Amino acid sequence: MIPRAQHNVSRKHISRGALRVLYGLHEHGFRACLVGGAVRDLLLGGHPKDFDVATNATPEEVKHIFRNCRLIGRRFRLAHVLFGPEVVEVATFRGAGVEGEGDRHLVEGRIVRDNVWGSIEEDALRRDFRVNALYYDIADYSIIDFVGGMSDLEQRKLHLIGDPEQRYREDPVRMLRAARLAAKLQFTIDPSASEPFARLGHLLGDASPARLFDETMKLFMTGHGLASFRKLEDSGLLKHLFAGTARALARDEHGALRSLIEAGLAGTDARVVQGKPVTPAFLFAVLLWGEVYSLARGMQSEGVERALAWQRAAHQVMAEQTARVAIPRRFSYAMEEIWAQQPRFAERSKKRVFRLLAHPRFRAAYDFLLLRAAESEEMRERGEWWTRVQTLSPEELSVELSKPVSANAAGSATGGEAAAALPKRRRRRGGRGRGKSKAAGPSSEEMS
Ligand code: ATP
Numbered sequence: 259m260i261p262r263a264q265h266n267v268s269r270k271h272i273s274r275g276a277l278r279v280l281y282g283l284h285e286h287g288f289r290a291c292l293v294g295g296a297v298r299d300l301l302l303g304g305h306p307k308d309f310d311v312a313t314n315a316t317p318e319e320v321k322h323i324f325r326n327c328r329l330i331g332r333r334f335r336l337a338h339v340l341f342g343p344e345v346v347e348v349a350t351f352r353g354a355g356v357e358g359e360g361d362r363h364l365v366e367g368r369i370v371r372d373n374v375w376g377s378i379e380e381d382a383l384r385r386d387f388r389v390n391a392l393y394y395d396i397a398d399y400s401i402i403d404f405v406g407g408m409s410d411l412e413q414r415k416l417h418l419i420g421d422p423e424q425r426y427r428e429d430p431v432r433m434l435r436a437a438r439l440a441a442k443l444q445f446t447i448d449p450s451a452s453e454p455f456a457r458l459g460h461l462l463g464d465a466s467p468a469r470l471f472d473e474t475m476k477l478f479m480t481g482h483g484l485a486s487f488r489k490l491e492d493s494g495l496l497k498h499l500f501a502g503t504a505r506a507l508a509r510d511e512h513g514a515l516r517s518l519i520e521a522g523l524a525g526t527d528a529r530v531v532q533g534k535p536v537t538p539a540f541l542f543a544v545l546l547w548g549e550v551y552s553l554a555r556g557m558q559s560e561g562v563e564r565a566l567a568w569q570r571a572a573h574q575v576m577a578e579q580t581a582r583v584a585i586p587r588r589f590s591y592a593m594e595e596i597w598a599q600q601p602r603f604a605e606r607s608k609k610r611v612f613r614l615l616a617h618p619r620f621r622a623a624y625d626f627l628l629l630r631a632a633e634s635e636e637m638r639e640r641g642e643w644w645t646r647v648q649t650l651s652p653e654e655l656s657v658e659l660s661k662p663v664s665a666n667a668a669g670s671a672t673g674g675e676a677a678a679a680l681p682k683r684r685r686r687r688g689g690r691g692r693g694k695s696k697a698a699g700p701s702s703e704e705m706s
C-alpha cells in the first residue's frame with residue numbers, strides 16, 4: 259500500500275463523474291477504487307479519458323445507489339453510471355471461482371463468461387497486466403499494488419499476471435492489448451509476455467469480430483496508430499488482424515506501400531492530437547490498399563474491365579477482412595468509395611473534373627491520392643495537379659481545362675489517355691468508367 263503522501267494521484271485529475279461514483283459507493287458502505295488504465299495513466303502524469311471503478315457492490319447494488327445507472331453485458335456484467343456524456347464503468351470484484359461453479363465458464367480454455375464475485379486481491383489477479391492492476395482507494399486515497407505494478411511502471415514494462423500461455427488462451431485479445439499499450443505508453447513488452455505471440459497469435463481467429471473492431475479503433479484511432487502498426491508488425495500479430503495488409507507488405511519491394519501506410523497513420527495521429535475528426539473508412543482504405551490494388555491489377559491483366567475489377571477486388575478484400583474485424587457497413591462503403599475515386603483522378607475532361615470536385619467523398623479521396631505520391635513520379639504530379647486546381651476559381655479552372663491536354667501540369671500520359679478515352683465514355687451515359695480501350699491493354703494508368 260502506497261499512502262497518499264507517497265504518490266502523485268490527485269483528485270483534481272479525476273473526473274467529476276468518477277468521484278461521485280467512488281464517494282457514492284463509499285458512503286453506502288462499499289469498497290470503491292479507481293482501477294486500471296486511469297490509475298496507470300494518472301501515475302504516469304497523463305490525463306485519462308475514461309475512468310473505471312472496481313467495487314465489492316454487485317451490479318444490482320450499484321444500480322440501487324445511482325438512478326442514472328444501466329446494467330450491461332451478460333458475459334461480463336457491469337454497471338454504467340451516466341453523467342451527461344460521461345460514462346463511468348463500475349465492475350464488481352471478480353473472484354477466481356472454481357470451474358463449473360457459479361457463473362464462470364471456459365470453452366477450450368477461453369473465458370466465455372466471468373461473473374463470479376470475489377475479493378479485491380482476487381480481482382487484481384484476474385486483470386491482464388501488472389500495471390493495469392493498481393487500485394486507488396477512495397477511503398484513504400492510497401494506491402494498492404498486489405502484483406508489482408508500481409515497479410513495472412517505473413521500468414516502463416508490461417508483464418502479464420499469471421501464466422502467459424494460459425492468460426492468452428483465456429482471452430487472445432490480451433495479445434493485442436499488449437501491443438497497443440506498449441505503443442501508447444512507449445513501454446516494452448516483457449519477453450515472457452511476447453514470446454507466446456508466434457505460437458498463439460492464430461487464436462485471434464476465435465475472438466469476436468465485433469470486439470476486434472473495437473480494439474482496432476483503439477489501436478489506430480487514438481493518436482498512436484503509427485506506433486501501434488509498427489508494434490503489431492514487429493510482434494508478428496499484424497497478419498492475424500489484417501492478413502491482406504501483411505501479405506501486401508511482404509510483396510512491397512520498394513517500400514511504396516509502407517510509406518503510404520506510415521504517412522496515412524501519421525496523418526491520422528496528427529489529426530487526433532489536434533482534435534480534428536477522423537474516419538475509420540480512411541484508415542481501412544489505407545491499410546487494405548496494397549491488397550486491393552494488386553488484386554484489381556491481376557484481374558485487369560486477365561482482361562476484366564477496370565471498374566468491374568475494382569469492384570470485385572474491393573469485395574474480395576472486404577469479405578476476408580470483415581470475417582476477422584467487423585467493420586460496420588457505413589465505413590466499408592465509404593472506404594470503397596475512396597478507392598473507386600482513385601482512377602478518376604486521372605481524368606482531365608471539364609465535366610469529369612468538376613464532377614469529382616463536387617463528389618461528397620472528394621476530400622477523403624484526395625487526401626488518399628496525396629498519400630500515393632511515393633508510388634511514382636506520375637502519382638506525385640497528379641497529386642500536385644489536384645492540389646493546384648482547388649486553388650482556382652471555377653472560371654479559371656474552366657479555362658485551364660480548355661487548354662490542349664499537353665499544356666496541363668499533370669503531363670502527357672495521364673491527360674492524354676483520359677482525353678483519348680473520352681469520346682467513347684461520353685457515348686455510354688451511366689456506364690461510368692466502363693469505356694476503356696482494350697487495344698491499349700491494361701496500362702498502369704488504367705489500373706491506378
Ligand atoms: P485504455 O483505457 O488506455 O484503453 P485500459 O487498460 O484502461 O487502457 P480498458 O479496456 O479500459 O483498458 O480496461 C480497463 C481495465 O480492465 C484494464 O486496465 C485491466 O485492468 C482490465 N482489463 C481490460 N481488458 C482486460 C482483459 N482482456 N483481460 C483482463 N483484464 C482486462
Ligand code: MG
Nearest residue numbers: 294295296308
Ligand atoms: Mg480504460
